[in-house]
Each structure stands twice: as C-alpha cells, then as structure tokens.
Amino acid sequence: MTEIIKIFDTTLRDGEQSPGFSMNMAEKLKVAEQLERLNVDIIEAGFPISSEDDFLAVREIAKNIRKPQISGLARTELEDVDRAWEALKYADNPLIHIVIATSDIHLKHKLMKSKDEVLDAAVKAVERAKAYTPDVEFSAEDATRSDVDYLCKIFEVVIDAGATTINVPDTVGYAVPEEFGSLIRHIRETVPNIDKAAISVHCHNDLGLAVANTLAAINNGARKVECTINGIGERAGNASLEEIVMALRTRRDFHKCDTNVRPKHIYNTSRLLSHITGITVQPNKAIVGNNAFAHEAGIHQDGVLKEKSTYEIMTPESIGVSKSTLVLGKHSGRHAFRERLKEIGYELSEEDLNRAFKRFKDLADKKKTVFDEDIEAIIIDEILRIPDIYKLVYLNVISGSVTVPVATVQIEMNGEVTQEAGFGVGPVDAAFSAISNIIKTESKLIRYAVNSFTGGTDALGEVTVRLEENDIQVIGQGAHTDIIMASAKAFVNALNRLEYRKKHPVVVK
Ligand code: KIV
Numbered sequence: 244m245t246e247i248i249k250i251f252d253t254t255l256r257d258g259e260q261s262p263g264f265s266m267n268m269a270e271k272l273k274v275a276e277q278l279e280r281l282n283v284d285i286i287e288a289g290f291p292i293s294s295e296d297d298f299l300a301v302r303e304i305a306k307n308i309r310k311p312q313i314s315g316l317a318r319t320e321l322e323d324v325d326r327a328w329e330a331l332k333y334a335d336n337p338l339i340h341i342v343i344a345t346s347d348i349h350l351k352h353k354l355m356k357s358k359d360e361v362l363d364a365a366v367k368a369v370e371r372a373k374a375y376t377p378d379v380e381f382s383a384e385d386a387t388r389s390d391v392d393y394l395c396k397i398f399e400v401v402i403d404a405g406a407t408t409i410n411v412p413d414t415v416g417y418a419v420p421e422e423f424g425s426l427i428r429h430i431r432e433t434v435p436n437i438d439k440a441a442i443s444v445h446c447h448n449d450l451g452l453a454v455a456n457t458l459a460a461i462n463n464g465a466r467k468v469e470c471t472i473n474g475i476g477e478r479a480g481n482a483s484l485e486e487i488v489m490a491l492r493t494r495r496d497f498h499k500c501d502t503n504v505r506p507k508h509i510y511n512t513s514r515l516l517s518h519i520t521g522i523t524v525q526p527n528k529a530i531v532g533n534n535a536f537a538h539e540a541g542i543h544q545d546g547v548l549k550e551k552s553t554y555e556i557m558t559p560e561s562i563g564v565s566k567s568t569l570v571l572g573k574h575s576g577r578h579a580f581r582e583r584l585k586e587i588g589y590e591l592s593e594e595d596l597n598r599a600f601k602r603f604k605d606l607a608d609k610k611k612t613v614f615d616e617d618i619e620a621i622i623i624d625e626i627l628r629i630p631d632i633y634k635l636v637y638l639n640v641i642s643g644s645v646t647v648p649v650a651t652v653q654i655e656m657n658g659e660v661t662q663e664a665g666f667g668v669g670p671v672d673a674a675f676s677a678i679s680n681i682i683k684t685e686s687k688l689i690r691y692a693v694n695s696f697t698g699g700t701d702a703l704g705e706v707t708v709r710l711e712e713n714d715i716q717v718i719g720q721g722a723h724t725d726i727i728m729a730s731a732k733a734f735v736n737a738l739n740r741l742e743y744r745k746k747h748p749v750v751v752k
C-alpha cells in the first residue's frame with residue numbers, strides 16, 4: 244500500500260530568511276498561490292514576531308489561501324505564540340509551529356538555559372498555542388546533535404501538552420542518512436505517546452545530504468517532511484521539495500510512499516521563485532535545472548531517440564516542462580494566448596489577461612515566434628510585479644564607436660514626469676546615470692547579469708541587477724527584446740524595491 248507523506252513547504256519562512264531571497268508581501272502571496280496550485284499540504288508563511296513585514300505577510304496568506312494548512316513559526320516565548328496566533332487566526336486550518344533548541348551546545352552557548360528550563364518553556368508554549376488552535380507542531384532545534392534520551396523526553400512531554408506534530412530538524416546538516424533513519428526509528432519506538440503525534444523532519448543541506456536524510460527518515464516512519472522550492476534556505480539550503488516529490492514518485496516501488504503534490508506544477512513553481520528572487524538554479528540541478536532533461540552525449544541521444552526510457556527515468560512533461568510544439572506568433576488570438584497560458588500554469592483574471600495580451604502582441608510584432616519562456620517573462624514583468632513608485636516612461640540612448648554614449652530618460656514619480664540626460668562608458672552606463680540623475684540614489688550596483696530566455700538575436704533578454712545601500716540588498720529585474728531597455732527596467736525595479744525595503748525594514752527580535 245502507498246502511504247501519503249505530507250509536504251510542509253517552508254520556502255516563505257526558512258527559504259525567505261536566507262540572504263538574497265527576501266520577498267515583499269505581494270511576492271510572498273504570489274508564491275503562496277502557486278504553492279496552493281502545487282497542492283502542498285502545509286505552507287509555512289513566515290515568523291510573525293520577527294518583523295512587521297513578516298507578520299503582515301503571514302496574516303495576508305492566512306486570509307487568502309484556503310486549501311493548504313497555514314503555519315507560522317514562534318519561539319517558546321509566550322509573546323511569540325500570541326503574535327503567531329494574531330496572524331494565523333484568519334486561516335481555515337492554522338498551525339502554530341513552536342521551536343526551541345535541545346542540543347547541549349545550544350543550551351549552553353545560545354540559550355544559557357538548563358535542560359529542565361527548556362523542557363518547561365516548551366510545555367508552556369505548546370499549552371499556550373493549544374489554547375488557540377488544535378494543531379500545534381513542536382520542533383527540537385539541532386535535534387541531531389541533541390542527547391537522544393533528552394530528545395525523546397521533550398517529545399513525550401510536548402505531546403502530553405498537546406503537540407500534534409513533533410519535528411526533528413537536522414538544523415546544521417550534520418546527519419548521515421543511516422544514522423538519521425535510525426534516530427527516527429528510535430523516536431518512533433521509544434516515545435511512549437508517539438501514536439498521538441505525526442513525526443516530521445526538517446533537513447538542511449550543509450553536506451549535500453538533506454534529501455537523502457529526508458528519504459531515510461520517511462523509510463523509518465516520518466510522515467511529514469519540511470522542504471523548500473529549489474532547496475533554498477539557511478546556508479546551503481533545505482531539502483528540495485521537487486527532489487523529494489519526484490524521488491518518491493519515481494521510486495514508489497521502493498519507498499511505498501507518495502505525496503499529494505501535483506508534479507506538473509513543479510517547473511512553474513521553480514521558475515516563479517527564480518524570477519521573483521532573481522536567483523536562478525544551477526543548470527545541473529536535479530529535476531528543475533535547465534540540463535535536467537538535456538541529453539548531450541551522442542550515445543545518449545541515440546538511445547533516447549530509439550526509446551526514451553533508455554536514459555530518462557521520468558519525463559520532462561511530468562514536472563510541467565512544456566512539450567507543446569504549437570508556437571504563438573503575431574497572428575495568434577486572445578483565445579490561443581489564454582489557452583497557452585493555462586497549459587503553462589497561469590490562469591489570469593480578465594484584466595490581467597488583457598494587459599498580458601497587449602504585451603504579447605507588442606512582442607509578436609517584433610519577434611517571429613513567441614516561446615513559452617517569452618510568455619513567462621511577460622507574465623512576470625507585467626503581472627507579478629509590485630506597484631511601483633518610479634515608472635520608466637521613456638528611454639533613448641545614442642551610442643556607437645565614435646560617440647560618447649548618452650541617454651535621455653523620463654521617470655514618473657507621484658504622477659509627475661521628470662526628464663534627465665546622462666553620459667556613460669557604454670549605453671547601459673549612460674542609461675543608469677540618467678536614471679540616477681532623476682532618482683538621487685546612494686545605492687551601489689553590486690551585480691549586473693543578462694540572461695536570454697530563448698535562442699536568437701530577437702530573444703527576450705532578462706537583466707538582473709543587485710543594489711546595496713546601508714546593508715540593504717535588493718534585486719531588480721527587467722525583460723525586453725532591447726537589452727538596454729531591459730537594463731533600465733531592471734534598475735528602476737531595483738530602486739523601487741529599495742524604497743520599499745527602506746520603508747519596511749526587516750527587524751529580527
Ligand atoms: O533548521 C531549523 O532547525 C529550523 C526550525 C525552525 C525547524 O528551521
């Protein structure tokens with residue numbers, strides 16, 4: 244019999260708190276909507292007491308996302324639990340997730356508390372949470388470096404206090420699969436009241452073993468797993484959702500387990516996160532990397548052409564990589580466009596569809612064939628973008644081998660359009676300098692990258708820039724067939740995000 248493993252996605256909490264992956268509320272909501280489409284069981288929406296932004300994002304997700312359970316993290320301080328509940332109370336099915344460290348190393352150097360004090364704090368926090376909602380998860384941070392008898396004891400007392408899930412985090416990615424599997428088995432066989440709670444695991448990837456450890460835990464009785472899209476998370480990241488889901492699906496014969504996730508939404512979810520954060524996955528990343536289904540070696544190509552299963556253990560279509568050969572162009576109508584959007588996983592409102600279709604028509608006039616990647620870029624650029632303070636209205640650049648590159652730019656701010664010119668060593672530099680003459684920014688450009696979505700010189704280019712000001716880092720993106728235009732859009736987008744960040748600082752208490 245195949246057992247269902249619950250997927251607890253922590254992209255918006257553990258993933259989002261790692262450097263470079265911060266998202267604003269609108270972006271978090273987009274990711275949460277996509278996670279709902281993917282059909283994860285639980286969305287960890289954030290850590291409400293850590294900042295006002297996090298609180299508001301958890302509350303917004305709790306108000307808007309109906310199907311998955313919504314979780315919010317809290318330490319054992321009672322005000323953490325109260326704050327988590329304030330944000331989660333709007334959810335149909337809320338989960339308060341309580342964490343405290345249990346290893347000697349953390350008790351001595353970080354918490355400066357005795358084992359009894361930690362035990363007491365854990366019980367009180369679970370009881371407080373339980374008074375709010377029936378579902379409470381307790382995590383023993385740094386479980387894999389904790390004294391096993393103490394770990395079992397704390398799980399026993401929190402279950403008595405009402406915890407419905409006990410989570411075993413490999414916080415520092417220290418565990419080895421056989422050892423981690425045995426630990427889960429030991430907990431399952433030793434904690435006397437374990438039948439009253441689900442066993443969950445949360446593995447970090449410091450030694451590249453997060454997914455292997457998660458699978459070992461499943462094979463030894465864990466029935467809930469915490470993971471993130473593209474494996475993002477603290478340091479080397481968390482166990483990657485797409486790898487766990489596809490490992491279970493592809494080797495169901497071995498694990499005898501599966502998930503409720505709809506794999507055909509995996510690819511889009513991964514892309515959406517990359518677009519929003521500006522951080523793409525490495526080409527050889529399992530499941531979602533660009534090369535994950537590419538066969539380069541002649542002998543492999545020969546095999547795949549004769550029979551796909553020679554070198555393919557799963558199909559690209561199964562994770563939603565489009566197999567459509569139907570291409571869109573300037574003669575394609577609104578209906579075909581809408582159908583194509585649906586096929587690649589986007590269902591837009593009428594208003595959004597109209598905006599996206601207009602952008603599609605503009606692109607199709609310039610470009611013979613519009614590929615799925617182009618459409619995706621339009622959606623990200625036109626629909627998923629947050630409301631801007633600065634809007635790029637006009638850009639004209641003159642450059643060449645005998646002229647000093649000069650750019651003229653118009654930016655709209657608070658309903659007023661301002662125009663400035665700027666010089667530079669090249670056209671992008673000139674455009675950035677003209678923009679900076681209008682938006683007097685103190686920020687430093689610390690990264691500039693260009694990526695082409697499809698082949699050909701008429702491809703949509705996507706530019707990502709990273710800016711830094713007073714320790715705040717933001718990324719901005721812009722897509723256009725003209726790379727200078729894409730660069731200017733990316734720069735303005737980053738300046739918008741910087742303004743937003745300055746007004747909504749992340750405060751970790
Ligand atoms: O890594 C960790 O221990 C965590 C806990 C909050 C589960 O992220």
Ligand code: ZN
Nearest residue numbers: 257414445477
């Ligand atoms: Zn973690």
